[in-house]
Amino acid sequence: MIMFSIKFVIFFIFSIFFFSISLIAKDWNPQTYTITDGDTLKRNGIRYRLEGMDAPEINQICTLNNQDWECGLAATLYLEQLHETNGFECEDLGQDRYKRILVRCYILKDDRRMDIASIMVKEGYALAYREYSKDYIDEEELARENKRGLWRSKFIKPWEWRRNKSNKR
Template sequence: MGFSRRARDVGVAAAILALTALIVARLEGETGQTITGIARAADGDTLTLEGHRIRLLGMDTPEMMQLCKRDGVDWRCGVAARSRLAEFLRAGPVTCRTRGKDKYDRWLARCETAASGDLGERMVREGLAVAYGDYEDEEQFAKAERKGLWGSEFDLPQQWRRMNGRPQEVAHEGERGVIDGILARLGLD
């Protein structure tokens, strides 16, 4: 009886490992794609490129309806973020390297243009985005120079979404470890 119980435990462990391997293979299959072309800004951290919706990794921007205050006056900081991203995208073709998808089925990617370089880095450095898993040095620069958001009164985008009943943006799977990615896929994060 001890042998059959042990064989069953080994079988269950093997099945779990096989399932884990399949999930990891699926997650890895969603990474590494490069997409190049002319893009347009959907908001400050999302763009449309070759029919794909792409969420920029490592940063977060105010929502389109979000207001900030500069010198006591309302400032449409979400619209300003989208406008600046649109300016970068008008400079020419963009190249995005994907790292998976988020819960909204958007590609998560790092994107750049020849004229502007890394778009996430530029948005954070100019103070129109906050660091969200990356770009901490650029955020410190923007804070020190009081650029964009850092020269105003504002709620972090995550806080604003929470206070206004908007869906929360969770950590991007492309920034998580393999185990976290598996848990997210299974809805256990």
């Protein structure tokens, strides 16, 4: 009798697990976007900004071992690579001051929804945008400690780089 109960409990747990996975996959509704840079997407002429993170601008250059490398392009290409998997599913969070729609986007990987901004920051292709959000600070610390992406080089924070560019105009 006890053996039957144990088998039933194990069966029940596995059933719930696989049922929940199938619900996630069934509810998955990705959209296709054009990636314009490491934190901006476009669809049907509308610009979307990944909330809580800031990636280097597409033409931003960083320095690695005294050599220039296109860190902004690298961030853009990494976001494109994530998008190629199966598109993004995004939640609308309102507008920023530039009239872009702020979004939190996800990919489906191994039947799990994964936050794109979290991945970008954790891999070092973007920074936590602390001025506007407290999200992704832990991911940034992890990237810095492991010298991932930008953290393996010398770089100017994207918001400082933009400010320097606008001051030179």
